Amino acid sequence: MQPATDLARRLAAQAEAVCRHYLSNGHREGRYWLVGDARNTPGRSMFVRLKGGDSGKGAAGKWTDAATGEHGDLLDVIRESCGLVDFKDVADEARTFLSMPPPEPEPRFQERQRPAPSGSPEAARRLVGMSQPITGTIVQAYLRKRGITDLRGTGSLRFHPRCYYRPDEHSPTETWPAMIAAVTALDGKITGAHRTWVDPRSRDKAPIDTPRRAMGDLLGNAVRFGIGGEVMAAGEGIETVLSLRQVLPDMPMLAALSAAHLAAILFPSTLRRLYIVRDNDPAGDGARDSLIERANAVGIEAIVISPTLGDFNEDLRTLGIEHLRQQSRMQIAPQDVARFMALAA
Numbered sequence: 001m002q003p004a005t006d007l008a009r010r011l012a013a014q015a016e017a018v019c020r021h022y023l024s025n026g027h028r029e030g031r032y033w034l035v036g037d038a039r040n041t042p043g044r045s046m047f048v049r050l051k052g053g054d055s056g057k058g059a060a061g062k063w064t065d066a067a068t069g070e071h072g073d074l075l076d077v078i079r080e081s082c083g084l085v086d087f088k089d090v091a092d093e094a095r096t097f098l099s100m101p102p103p104e105p106e107p108r109f110q111e112r113q114r115p116a117p118s119g120s121p122e123a124a125r126r127l128v129g130m131s132q133p134i135t136g137t138i139v140q141a142y143l144r145k146r147g148i149t150d151l152r153g154t155g156s157l158r159f160h161p162r163c164y165y166r167p168d169e170h171s172p173t174e175t176w177p178a179m180i181a182a183v184t185a186l187d188g189k190i191t192g193a194h195r196t197w198v199d200p201r202s203r204d205k206a207p208i209d210t211p212r213r214a215m216g217d218l219l220g221n222a223v224r225f226g227i228g229g230e231v232m233a234a235g236e237g238i239e240t241v242l243s244l245r246q247v248l249p250d251m252p253m254l255a256a257l258s259a260a261h262l263a264a265i266l267f268p269s270t271l272r273r274l275y276i277v278r279d280n281d282p283a284g285d286g287a288r289d290s291l292i293e294r295a296n297a298v299g300i301e302a303i304v305i306s307p308t309l310g311d312f313n314e315d316l317r318t319l320g321i322e323h324l325r326q327q328s329r330m331q332i333a334p335q336d337v338a339r340f341m342a343l344a345a
Contacts, residue, residue: 004075004087007094011074012061014098015050018074021097022081023048037065038072038080039175048077068200070162083164083173086115086126124183124193124216131158131180139179141203142196147316148242150249150342153226156182157238165197167209176206181223181238183216183257186266192216194223194238194257214257220266226252228268231336233305234291235277235312236262236284243312244277244305247325248332251275251340259283263290273301275332279311305331 011018019026019033025042026035031051036043045067052060064071078097079090095101116123134140134151137159143151151157163178176197183192194214197206205211223238225245233253235241241255256262259279263286267274274295278284288304295302307315308327315324329337 003091007091007098008061008073008075009054010098010100011078011094012054012059015048015061015074018061018077018097019048019050022077037067038063038070038077039173040081048074080162080175089115119215121191121216125190127160127163127193127195127215128158128180128182128190131160134159134179137161138177138198138200138203142179142198143239143242145203146239146243146313147321148239148246148313150246152249153245154242156184156223156225158182160195163195163197165206165208174208176208179238181255183214183218183221184224185221186228186268190216191221192218196238218257218261219264220261222254222256222261222265224252224254226250228252228254229270230272231275231340232268232271232273233275233277234262234265236279236287237311237313239313240279240311241277243316243324244328246316246321247328247342248340249342251336253277259287262287263294265291267295267298267300271300273303273333273336276302276304277312278304278306280307280309303332 016028016033023033023035023040025040026033028050031049033048033050034044035046037046046063046065048063049058049060052058061074062071063077075090075094078093082093084090084093116126134157139157139159140151158180160178160180162175164173165176166173177200178198179196181194182190183194185191192215195212197208197211199206225241229252231251233244233251235255236257236259238255241253245253254265256265276288276291278288292302305328309315309318312324329341
């Protein structure tokens, strides 16, 4: 039996005790434990089955949150209520509750994986690793709402259904669905991650103070779409770059995540022409000027592509894809129109 399955079964056999310990703000009603959510918020929308079979939908320990549609088992309750990320930490907590001895170390892995420092490149790699493809998820719906429907070459984007968010060190941890973007170096190694928390009801950014946050080693690195070659485009925001890719789907592009980081991107050795996807603001102007100077100094042709409004996603959403296509056609080299631009539908 797999460790997770065995632990979940043992916890389910003591479902009420688990609920009293980890969901102490709830209470029992008949065959269920009622509480606000898996993070032990007071309320009644989440219900945990206390009695039932060993497996299947009606098994003991299974829970559903009627407010969000989330569901899971008692291992999920431990993870959410304790604010844990790695399965090893969740499993250790479950074994402690069950008074089980620690597992024997596997012969090839004698040392337990240590928690990664918060905000570190290793923490970013783990977050990307525990996320899933965006197809059919709220992330795809979020991007579609912003006019971004062609998702070819977006393997760097992932989905996490319950990504932790903490406004500050004095506030409780929340969880929201999130778009996770892998930040990579020129060699493809993940150095960081960018999180965009999403509201599942509105399919827009979550109603929190900072719905976008980056972590890890960002300077010189970027979120990449396509494999860089002789021609590449670089911009600040993920949605800005993806908007331009709606009309230039085959052009490799990257999102540096801020104006300062855009000015500092590292150039592939193969790069000969760089399109600078600027935002229409003073920070965008500064990044443009710095990047032009750096590119020209190493023999790379730099061409600026400017939006009509504030950025290319605003153009796409407000003025439409045909306007974006025509504006892009006028600003890129003729040979790149033929090579990269998608024909009108």
